[in-house]
Amino acid sequence: xxxxxxxxxxxxxxxxxxxxxxxxxxxxxxxxxxxxxxxxxxxxxxxxxxxxxxxxxxxxxxxxxxxxxxxxx
Numbered sequence: 001x002x003x004x005x006x007x008x009x010x011x012x013x014x015x016x017x018x019x020x021x022x023x024x025x026x027x028x029x030x031x032x033x034x035x036x037x038x039x040x041x042x043x044x045x046x047x048x049x050x051x052x053x054x055x056x057x058x059x060x061x062x063x064x065x066x067x068x069x070x071x072x073x
Contacts, residue, residue: 019045026071027051027064033071037064 021041029035038053038060055061 019043021050023070024049024068025051026067026069027053027061028067028071030063030065033065033067036071037061 021043023039024042025040026036027038027040029037037055038051040049040051042049051060053060
């Protein structure tokens with residue numbers, strides 16, 4: 001093993017760079033509301049909204065219902 005000097009990460013700089021989305025809307029199956037088809041996330045530093053689809057083909061389904069509270073399972 002060689003003796004190498006590795007720089008330490010500044011944890012305060014990392015905290016400012018990380019922008020984790022917060023779920024704000026859930027797209028559910030209209031016939032079975034316990035099945036989540038997608039989730040919309042809002043990112044705090046940019047206010048960008050991103051929807052992630054949890055369908056087989058990762059695309060927007062033809063029919064869904066948008067809810068503001070997570071569905072009860």
